[in-house]
Amino acid sequence: MNLLRPRPLDPRAFAPYGDVIEAGAAAHRYEINEGTTTRFHDLARIEPGRGGRAIVSIFRCRAGDGSPVTIRMMERHPRGSQAFVPLGGGPWLVVVAPPGETVAADAIEAFVARGDQGINIAPGVWHHPLIPSAVERDFLVIDRDGEGENCDVIELSVERVLDTGP
Amino acid sequence: MNLLRPRPLDPRAFAPYGDVIEAGAAAHRYEINEGTTTRFHDLARIEPGRGGRAIVSIFRCRAGDGSPVTIRMMERHPRGSQAFVPLGGGPWLVVVAPPGETVAADAIEAFVARGDQGINIAPGVWHHPLIPSAVERDFLVIDRDGEGENCDVIELSVERVLDTGP
Numbered sequence: 001m002n003l004l005r006p007r008p009l010d011p012r013a014f015a016p017y018g019d020v021i022e023a024g025a026a027a028h029r030y031e032i033n034e035g036t037t038t039r040f041h042d043l044a045r046i047e048p049g050r051g052g053r054a055i056v057s058i059f060r061c062r063a064g065d066g067s068p069v070t071i072r073m074m075e076r077h078p079r080g081s082q083a084f085v086p087l088g089g090g091p092w093l094v095v096v097a098p099p100g101e102t103v104a105a106d107a108i109e110a111f112v113a114r115g116d117q118g119i120n121i122a123p124g125v126w127h128h129p130l131i132p133s134a135v136e137r138d139f140l141v142i143d144r145d146g147e148g149e150n151c152d153v154i155e156l157s158v159e160r161v162l163d164t165g166p
Numbered sequence: 167m168n169l170l171r172p173r174p175l176d177p178r179a180f181a182p183y184g185d186v187i188e189a190g191a192a193a194h195r196y197e198i199n200e201g202t203t204t205r206f207h208d209l210a211r212i213e214p215g216r217g218g219r220a221i222v223s224i225f226r227c228r229a230g231d232g233s234p235v236t237i238r239m240m241e242r243h244p245r246g247s248q249a250f251v252p253l254g255g256g257p258w259l260v261v262v263a264p265p266g267e268t269v270a271a272d273a274i275e276a277f278v279a280r281g282d283q284g285i286n287i288a289p290g291v292w293h294h295p296l297i298p299s300a301v302e303r304d305f306l307v308i309d310r311d312g313e314g315e316n317c318d319v320i321e322l323s324v325e326r327v328l329d330t331g332p
Contacts, residue, residue, distance in 0.1 A: 023224045023304060032225075033295035040224040042311060054220040056249065056286070056308065058189045058206040059198075083222065085306055087282065088254035116253065116304070120222070129199035138189060138282070140251055140306060142222065145208060 004071065004160040006093060006110035009117055017096045017109075017125045019044040021085055021118035044120035044142075049079040052146030059084070059139045064132030069162040071095055074103050074126040075153045080144025084130070085118030087138040093162065094119055095128035105158035112164075126154070131162070170237065170326040172259055172276035175283055183262045183275075183291045185210040187251055187284035210286035210308075215245040218312030225250070225305045230298030235328040237261055240269050240292040241319045246310025250296070251284030253304040259328065260285055261294035271324035278330075292320070297328070 007013065011020040021043045023029075028041040048054045074097055086092055094111040097103045103126050113119065120142075121127050130139065144150060173179065177186040187209045189195075194207040214220045240263055252258055260277040263269045269292050279285065286308075287293050296305065310316060 021222060021224070021306075023226055033227075036228050036230075036298055037296055038226045039307075040226065042221045042223060044222045046220050046222060048220070054212050054214070054308075055208045056187060056210045056212060057208060058187070060189055060204045060206065061199075062202050064202075085251075085253070087251070118306075130203055132202055140187075140284075141205075142220075142308065 002105065002158060002160050003163040004108060004110045005163045006112045009094060009111040009113040014111065014119065016098060018081065018122040019120040021083060021120060022116060044083055045081060046083065046142060047081040047123055048144045049123065049146065052080050052144040054142055055145045057141045059130060059141050061130040061132055061137055061139065063134060063136050069131055071108065071128055071156065071160040071162065073153055073155050074128055075151055076124055076126045077150045078124050078152065079148055079150040080123055081120055082143040083118060083120035083141065085140045086115055087140055089137045090115045092133055093131040097126040099124035103154055103156060105156060105160060108160055110162060168271065168324060168326050169329040170274060170276045171329045172278045175260060175277040175279040180277065180285065182264060184247065184288040185286040187249060187286060188282060210249055211247060212249065212308060213247040213289055214310045215289065215312065218246050218310040220308055221311045223307045225296060225307050227296040227298055227303055227305065229300060229302050235297055237274065237294055237322065237326040237328065239319055239321050240294055241317055242290055242292045243309065243316045244290050244318065245314055245316040246289055247286055248309040249284060249286040249307065251306045252281055253306055255303045256281045258299055259297040263292040265290035269320055269322060271322060271326060274326055276328060
């Protein structure tokens with residue numbers, strides 16, 4: 001099996017693909033509301049693209065069956081960014097590959113995000129759809145609405161199997 | 167005391183102020199990712215306004231001390247919408263008043279949002295800053311960055327006290 005081992009998500013490792021949305025990563029943080037609240041400011045490059053607008057949706061991802069996850073395809077959104085922020089719950093998996101006309105199987109990377117980490121995928125970055133966790137869970141998604149085709153799908157010539165064991 | 171009794175948040179009651187961001191409220195929902203995920207599509211009118219862009223931040227609101235909350239001021243953002251989505255946790259409080267030059271004390275409304283409900287406050291709608299819960303908690307915030315002053319604050323001539331008792 002062509003195993004793909006996830007590594008911990010952090011902003012530097014994820015930089016080629018987009019942003020990590022987390023409180024700790026804020027370049028700018030400051031106190032607001034008379035000191036009752038800290039604002040971690042502007043955590044992602046939201047790019048609705050030409051002729052598009054940023055929209056907010058919820059993705060409800062059903063629980064998986066616990067069997068190993070095989071990565072057979074990837075998708076990309078050339079016209080806009082797409083952010084995923086878990087609405088509660090524990091760690092979750094992210095699978096990405098660099099932008100380009102195709103996806104080289106050995107260029108695919110997997111990350112384990114903490115439950116308090118979201119991501120923002122830059123336009124054109126290949127990624128796998130949400131990977132089911134042990135339980136059903138919701139993600140807030142910020143992506144693009146607008147004219148033009150905005151989802152390319154590619155079938156992989158070499159499949160990868162996520163290695164999430166100890 | 168001039169008590170203000172919160173009522174349950176629902177999209178119809180909140181319509182004069184903006185949107186409720188919740189899975190159940192989606193006018194459009196459909197299956198994606200080969201049926202593993204439901205997309206609750208386009209849940210809020212995100213309005214970055216002229217010359218602005220939508221940005222994503224995290225607000226970390228410290229725990230309150232449990233004493234009754236007095237509403238002494240309100241604020242508004244005339245140039246853009248502002249969305250708050252809790253990142254886990256239970257119910258939380260929302261205090262709003264209709265747009266206009268001033269805030270009539272008896273026009274203020276309070277809502278109890280469930281932990282799986284966010285809100286999007288329309289441009290110009292008066293609202294109180296985040297009200298501390300019993301524990302520190304994080305909210306994803308989607309609002310506006312751009313030129314121009316975008317925060318008006320008004321001191322209330324008549325204070326209201328949030329009545330959150332049984």
